[in-house]
Amino acid sequence: MRGSKKALDLSTDMEPVHGSIDVAVPPNVLWQAFDQPHLWPRWNPCFFWCRNRRLALGDQLIWCFEPIRPWYGYKFPAIAKIVELESGRKVTWEVTVLPGFYAQHTYCVEPLPDGRSRFSSWEKAYGWGFRQVSKFWIAHFTFVKDRSLAGARQLEIRNLAGDRIDADTLPRRNYLGFLFSIVVWAAWIYALARLEVWPLLIAAALLAGRLAYAFYDLYVRLAYQRLAPGVHAALNGGGNTLLVEDGNDVLMVDTKFPPASQAVMRWLRKNSLLPVTKVVNTHYHYDHAHGNVLFPAAERFAFERVPEFMTARDGEWWRRHMAVLPDHLVPAAGVTIPVGGQYVELTHLGPGHTQGDLIVRVPKFNVIATGDLIFNGYYMFFDESNEGVDLSGNVAKLRWLAEQWPDAIFMPGHGQVARAGDLLRAADYIEDLLTQARAVRAAGSTERDAPRDIDLRRWNLLILPSFHDGRLAWATAASNAKAAWRLAGQPP
Structure with a gap:
């Protein structure tokens, strides 16, 4: 369809889908990564493949998108013409090949003080072809915007870790x-x-x-990401794991559960990082602690009530493995422990994801493991036992962490490595969920009605599996809505 920017601006078919993110990456470095479209799939998770090597005014871009949800199973081919290019700052392309459909998409890199950048995505479409399936297109544009901003965040993490952002260092796609x-x-x-x-x-x-x-x-597949010299994150395979190596000490924060914990052991052996000398369990859940069995000689740290919670909630398993329960108990005031030539802080902030959470901070590099206070990009699991979640406390802890250490790198319990803005978004999600749950409960909605009456679509989160009580369970919008409805009925 032939269209124009003027007609697009005047169109009322949709509001633009727009978002931005501030990242600690120099504008020239960020643009260098963006100026190589064939590398987009290696850092921007909305892209499956792209043919072009460079951005050039008047060129046709040819690429494929990933599906809006991983389990949808399609790949979405696209072709567009670059109609505006300000090297180092902005690119706009237009899509005209579909009947009755005209769209423009703009990515922009703006310089900020202190060598930072603002990365933004803007997209709008109009036409009779767009209107026929506008619900899909708006969902697709939102997916592209969210995943693009998440990709820029991961470029920031790589830059803060001192890694280059180029074809030699960006992780390769697995096809x-x-x-x-x-x-x-x-x-x-x-x-x-x-x-x-x-x-x-x-x-x-x-x-x-x-x-x-x-x-x-x-x-399940583990992904290893360097966060700082001697500091790595092992993502997926249960709860995320933080690894800190200094001198003859190796600290492991959250040991996962078999078989993922065994895969981490193989990685440690391959990289000559054994033996693990210290282990921290950020809380008592199995996916963060059952891997303790592989490190019986390590000092094992946890909040002082966590062994009690472990045996109360997962007693059958822990009674068979009493020898690897945490043996260094952290009081409410917290402790500082040596790891080689540096010190690591273990802090209990009070009730949050559970009643026994620890955060682990590596001050030398300002890296913080949050445990399951944040599920970055995923729906959450809520432990509704007496030892479990305090939703209001979880919100408060996330906001406190973001305010206290706004420039830190945060390793969440699940999901990609995060920054303070991601913690604030997670806090906003939990608060919105709880606010809606209280409102619909007060209006007379039942637990069965909660998934219908609590609208979480704008958060665009992914589902997450877990083996709760030996059964496969999924964290979804519906499960979060029902859990929040139940928790909203509990006394403060």
């Missing part, structure tokens, strides 16, 4: 899952064409394998 999907689709087409038992069984087995691989790739 094995996509190739697997092609094989599955081909098998199903063949099986449905033949309508014979064996081809159908083989196609079904391949589909089951693809789903299992997708689960592994999204939630």
Whole structure:
């Protein structure tokens, strides 16, 4: 469809989808990464593939988007023309190839004081073709905006860690899952064409394998990220793990659970970081503590009531592994422990995700492990036991951390490495969830009604699995709404 910027500005088909993020990356460094479209999929999770090597005015961009949700299973090809380019600052492209559809998308890098940058995304569309499926397009534009800003955040983490941002250092994309999907689709087409038992069984087995691989790739496969010299995060595979190495000491914050804890052990061995001399469990949940069994010789730290909580809530498992319960108990006032030539602070902030949370701060590099106070980018799990969550406390702790250390790097309990702004967004989410839950409960809504009456769509979070009480459970908008409804009925 032929269109124009003037007509787009006058159109009332939609409000622009716009967002920005401030990052501690010099503008020239951020633009250098953005000026290489073929590298976009390696840092911006909304892109699956891009053909172009550089941005050039008048060029056609050809790329594929990832699906809005990982389990949707499509790849979305796109073609656009670059109509505006201010090198080092801004690029705009227009999409005109679809019938009755005209859109413009602008990315901008603005310089800020102290060598920082503001990265922004703006997108708007109009036309009869857009109006027919506007709900999808607005969801897609929101996905692109959110994932682009999250990608810029990860570039910031790499820059703060002292890593270069270029083709040699950005993590490479894994296309094995996509190739697997092609094989599955081909098998199903063949099986449905033949309508014979064996081809159908083989196609079904391949589909089951693809789903299992997708689960592994999204939630189990470990990703290692350097946060500072001698400081790494092992993401996914249960709760995230922080590793601090200094001299002859190796500190491990949250030990995951098998088999992920065994995978971390192999990584430590490969990188000559064994033995682990100190372990911290930020709270008592299994996905942060069952890996203790692999480090029986380490000093094991936790809040003073955590062993009590472990045996009360997960007694059958811990009675078989009493020897690896935390043996260095941290009082409410907190402690400071040596790790090689530096000191690490263990602090209890009061009730939050559980009644026994610790945060772990590495002052030398201003890196903080928050435990499950934040699930960055995911719906949360709420422990509703007596030892469990205090939603208002969780909000207060996140805001206090962001205010106290606005320039820190935060390793969340789940999700990507975060900054103070991510903690504030997580606090806003919990507060919105609790406020809505109280309102709908007061209006007479039941627990069954809660997922319908509590609207969490604007948060655009991802679902997260966990094996609660030996069963696979999922943190979703519905589960969060029901949990908040129940918690809203508890006395303060």
